Structures are given as C-alpha cells and as structure tokens.
Amino acid sequence: MKRGAERGRFITFEGIDGAGKSTHIDAVAQAVQMRGVETVRTREPGGTPLGEALRELVLSQSMTRETETLLLFAARSEHLAKIIRPALSAGRWVLCDRFTDATYAYQAGGRQMDRERIAELERWVHPDLQPDLTILFDVAPEVAAGRVERRLDLARGADRFESESSGFFSAVRTMYLERAAKNPARFLIVDTGRAPEMVRTQLEQMIRQWNK
Numbered sequence: 343m344k345r346g347a348e349r350g351r352f353i354t355f356e357g358i359d360g361a362g363k364s365t366h367i368d369a370v371a372q373a374v375q376m377r378g379v380e381t382v383r384t385r386e387p388g389g390t391p392l393g394e395a396l397r398e399l400v401l402s403q404s405m406t407r408e409t410e411t412l413l414l415f416a417a418r419s420e421h422l423a424k425i426i427r428p429a430l431s432a433g434r435w436v437l438c439d440r441f442t443d444a445t446y447a448y449q450a451g452g453r454q455m456d457r458e459r460i461a462e463l464e465r466w467v468h469p470d471l472q473p474d475l476t477i478l479f480d481v482a483p484e485v486a487a488g489r490v491e492r493r494l495d496l497a498r499g500a501d502r503f504e505s506e507s508s509g510f511f512s513a514v515r516t517m518y519l520e521r522a523a524k525n526p527a528r529f530l531i532v533d534t535g536r537a538p539e540m541v542r543t544q545l546e547q548m549i550r551q552w553n554k
C-alpha cells in the first residue's frame with residue numbers, strides 16, 4: 343500500500359494493568375509491517391509531549407474522577423490532532439496502547455463515573471473516529487496483579503492505578519468485557535493468562551488474517 347493511497351488502520355490495545363499490552367505491541371507491529379504497511383506505535387495517556395506531562399499528573403496526583411476524566415480527554419484531543427489523525431491520513435497504521443475504551447473501563451467501571459459523561463466527551467473529541475480493531479488482553483485480576491508486583495522496582499512505587507484493589511480491577515475487566523460483547527465486530531479478545539509465546543503466536547496469526 344502506498345503512503346497516502348488509503349487511510350491507515352487504527353488498532354488499540356486494551357486490558358487491565360499487567361494484562362500484557364506493552365509486552366506484545368512490538369509483535370503486533372512486526373506482523374503489521376509484514377503486510378507492507380508503516381506503523382506508528384503510541385500510547386495513552388500520552389503520545390505527545392503535553393500528553394506525557396498529563397500522564398505524569400494523572401498517574402501521580404490525587405484528583406477527583408471528574409478531573410481525571412477531563413485530563414484524559416484533554417491528552418486524547420492533543421494526541422488525535424498531532425499524532426493519530428495525521429498518521430492515519432498518511433496511510434500508516436496506528437497501534438495505540440489504550441484509548442477511549444480504557445476511559446469507560448477505568449473511570450466508569452473502576453471509578454463508577456456516569457458513563458454518559460464519558461460518552462459526551464467522546465462525542466466531542468472524536469465523534470467521527472473509532473478504532474478499526476481493538477485487541478482486549480484478558481486475564482484474571484489476581485494474575486495481572488502478581489505480574490505488576492513483580493514488574494515494580496524499588497525506584498518506582500505503584501502508580502494511582504497499580505495500587506488499586508482487586509475489586510477495582512474486576513470492575514474494570516467487567517466493563518471491558520461488556521464493551522467487547524456489545525461491539526463484537528471491533529473487538530478481538532486474547533486470553534493472556536497463557537504463556538507469552540502462545541499469546542504472541544495467536545496475535546501474529548490474528549493480524550495476518552485480519553482483513554479490513
């Protein structure tokens with residue numbers, strides 16, 4: 343595919359903390375590149391200098407769930423304008439570690455914000471754009487929590503989400519699964535309770551076969 347010839351595809355990675363999104367994004371990028379397209383790897387919150395600064399605040403500062411949600415959408419608006427939309431217009435495939443499904447899962451599922459508030463912001467910030475594919479990395483919260491604990495080092499304590507309870511992550515997971523059930527054409531669910539090599543093989547196969 344020639345750059346600019348066709349809009350790129352927007353692929354998002356979702357799942358609770360420790361589900362394996364960051365571990366597997368490179369393998370998916372390689373599988374996409376095998377299809378002959380350029381990729382852009384990015385993440386939320388973040389993806390731009392301002393977005394990364396907002397990420398730091400959201401992960402470290404105490405704030406209300408409303409403030410948190412607004413900051414997430416502020417970072418998203420910037421990310422869409424500066425990175426995501428230009429890349430898609432140029433024919434690149436954007437691989438994004440978390441997007442708006444995460445706001446529904448964490449802020450509505452985990453923090454019990456009214457989901458209509460999130461829907462309003464979604465209609466404002468990206469009324470015209472949804473991911474073409476969302477890969478939901480699904481794993482039991484206890485398994486994910488064990489991984490996050492092992493990943494932490496002495497230099498960095500748990501962030502505001504990593505330090506949440508297993509009840510919080512169960513609610514986040516439930517909201518993700520609910521959204522996947524409502525949008526079966528967009529979501530692919532990958533069981534990441536298995537060994538990383540098995541997850542990787544399934545993802546590579548999935549990307550080879552995905553034809554959109």
Ligand SMILES: Nc1ncnc2c1ncn2[C@@H]1O[C@H](COP(=O)(O)OP(=O)(O)OP(=O)(O)O)[C@@H](O)[C@H]1O
Nearest residue numbers: 358359360361362363364365489493534536537538
């Ligand atoms: N299938 C797996 N089996 C065992 N360990 C895994 C598996 N997948 C990832 N891990 C390990 O679990 C930890 C968390 O994985 P990773 O950082 O990819 O999760 P994440 O979904 O990106 O989490 P976060 O949302 O917090 O960024 C890492 O140390 C990673 O090496």
Ligand SMILES: [Mg+2]
Nearest residue numbers: 363364365439
């Ligand atoms: Mg990660």
